[in-house]
Amino acid sequence: MSTGAYGGWPPQAAGHGEGPAAWPAAAEELLAEILFTFQRMVRQGFRLDVLETMGRSPSSPDFALDVRECRTAREHVREILRAVARARDPRAVLGSLGEALRVHDPHDGALPWLELAVLALTAETGLPADALLRVIGLLRSLAPPPGPQRLLGHLPQDAPGRRLLAPGATLPEILRRLLDHRGAPDARPALSFLAALAADPELAPNHPQLGELQALLSTIEGPRPGPRVDAAGRLIVQIRLDPETPEHIERSRYHLRASYYRQPLDGGPIERLNDLVVTASLAKEDLITEGSARLAGWQELLFAMRRTNRGPVRIEFLLPAALLGHSAELWSPTPRGHRLGLLHPVVVRSLDRYANPWLQTDAWYERWEHLFAETMECEAVDRIGWPPLLPERAADLPGWLDGRPTVACLGLDTPYDDLDPRVREAVLEAMVLDGVPAMLWRRAPGEPTEVVEALRRHRPRSLAQLPEAVHRHRKVTRAEQQQDGMTLLWDDPNCVDHDQDAHFPGMV
Numbered sequence: 001m002s003t004g005a006y007g008g009w010p011p012q013a014a015g016h017g018e019g020p021a022a023w024p025a026a027a028e029e030l031l032a033e034i035l036f037t038f039q040r041m042v043r044q045g046f047r048l049d050v051l052e053t054m055g056r057s058p059s060s061p062d063f064a065l066d067v068r069e070c071r072t073a074r075e076h077v078r079e080i081l082r083a084v085a086r087a088r089d090p091r092a093v094l095g096s097l098g099e100a101l102r103v104h105d106p107h108d109g110a111l112p113w114l115e116l117a118v119l120a121l122t123a124e125t126g127l128p129a130d131a132l133l134r135v136i137g138l139l140r141s142l143a144p145p146p147g148p149q150r151l152l153g154h155l156p157q158d159a160p161g162r163r164l165l166a167p168g169a170t171l172p173e174i175l176r177r178l179l180d181h182r183g184a185p186d187a188r189p190a191l192s193f194l195a196a197l198a199a200d201p202e203l204a205p206n207h208p209q210l211g212e213l214q215a216l217l218s219t220i221e222g223p224r225p226g227p228r229v230d231a232a233g234r235l236i237v238q239i240r241l242d243p244e245t246p247e248h249i250e251r252s253r254y255h256l257r258a259s260y261y262r263q264p265l266d267g268g269p270i271e272r273l274n275d276l277v278v279t280a281s282l283a284k285e286d287l288i289t290e291g292s293a294r295l296a297g298w299q300e301l302l303f304a305m306r307r308t309n310r311g312p313v314r315i316e317f318l319l320p321a322a323l324l325g326h327s328a329e330l331w332s333p334t335p336r337g338h339r340l341g342l343l344h345p346v347v348v349r350s351l352d353r354y355a356n357p358w359l360q361t362d363a364w365y366e367r368w369e370h371l372f373a374e375t376m377e378c379e380a381v382d383r384i385g386w387p388p389l390l391p392e393r394a395a396d397l398p399g400w401l402d403g404r405p406t407v408a409c410l411g412l413d414t415p416y417d418d419l420d421p422r423v424r425e426a427v428l429e430a431m432v433l434d435g436v437p438a439m440l441w442r443r444a445p446g447e448p449t450e451v452v453e454a455l456r457r458h459r460p461r462s463l464a465q466l467p468e469a470v471h472r473h474r475k476v477t478r479a480e481q482q483q484d485g486m487t488l489l490w491d492d493p494n495c496v497d498h499d500q501d502a503h504f505p506g507m508v
Helices: 027-036 044-055 073-086 090-104 110-122 129-140 148-153 171-179 188-198 209-219 284-296 299-307 351-355 362-370 391-402 421-432 448-456 463-476
Strands: 234-243 253-263 271-275 313-319 346-350 409-412 438-442 486-490
Touching: 027 073, 027 110, 027 129, 044 073, 044 090, 073 090, 090 110, 110 129, 110 171, 129 171, 129 209, 148 171, 148 271, 148 299, 171 188, 188 209, 234 284, 234 299, 234 351, 253 284, 253 299, 271 299, 313 351, 346 351, 346 421, 346 463, 351 421, 391 421, 409 421, 409 448, 438 448, 438 463, 448 463, 463 486
Parallel strands: 234 313, 313 346, 346 486, 409 438
Antiparallel strands: 234 253, 253 271, 438 486
């Protein structure tokens, strides 16, 4: 906590000389209400242990000697707060109270609220202490409190410490993180977050306190956050399935993790916007049904899609090698079961290459650039390479690719799940060692020429438009049997979040 030697206040305010009052008049009442909600506070032994720990702190030596004993817990708590206010350095003593409670009851839900109130009274946050205390009082009264997914969706994209927040961060933890950071006090991220929360149309009907919060925010002077404007770009939704169990067992399970990003329309690096809170793993046979339900319940993603203002969206499934044949476009996150592949371009990606920096080679980037080549000599789909995939010729694939350095997309004439193990290994090595960024295959046996002719009808100018061409093909043929069973592997090397593995705990 950035409080400084005197809690962020000048020495005269910390009990040296004739300084101002210890804190605003409403502070003691709010602190008492928070302390009353500690479940163990009713026990006299717990209160005495807290006082003893405070007495060992350099900020409040022998503090228990200054607290009058009381028969009831409620009066004892108020006497503790009165003793804090009488101390020579009340803000430092208040900080030691918070530290002692963190020692003796670190998991009580009241602790984050107390730490936020202590921050309001002991540090320069950029907000007036009395106004911040009123904000805390209103937020504490929200019942039920908003869930972490909704709260994280209102965070400013450039908020300091945003990535340090746990997926299940609570309201006081988020607000404290926004207000307690290095550097000069800056309340703008916190005000932006509070303004977005107060204006949430789905929370307002059941939380009239949000109207009071809006009115209170309008009275706070100081730098105001500008209106939130999402920059133009493509929304990239990445759905990641990490194996929890060995994939060769009969009932393998996968952890579902997801994030969404913004990428410039002409490609390039991505900016992470939000993450799905990590939930329990899924069985392989339940991926489509259960995964669709979790995607449908991700409210922050729905808000982000509304804010794209009809901008393009691409859905990317990050899959381990054994799951690359998964029919990802059949996920259906809408109440009527509309398939995801009919709503947006859906592609799959190699999770191994995405997650392992050793596999992100120059060859990958070089072949990716050839996807954007346009030529008058042939149509774009004619630039898809169709190597021989007979088992006895699997060893020829490296040489075949070496003689074709501009081939950026491979077509498989056999469904991925039906490939001979030798051929499948050669195809996976073509991605890793030869840098092939894109592959296309039918998921049911059939002539590869049908795939080419189907895409030719949509006349992409370059292979970079394959995701959109496959999407249009799926929509046009949605009424025909087995016509949408087409997979596009699409590994954009610029569309990689290098912090993703660090952000998601428990990787296997």
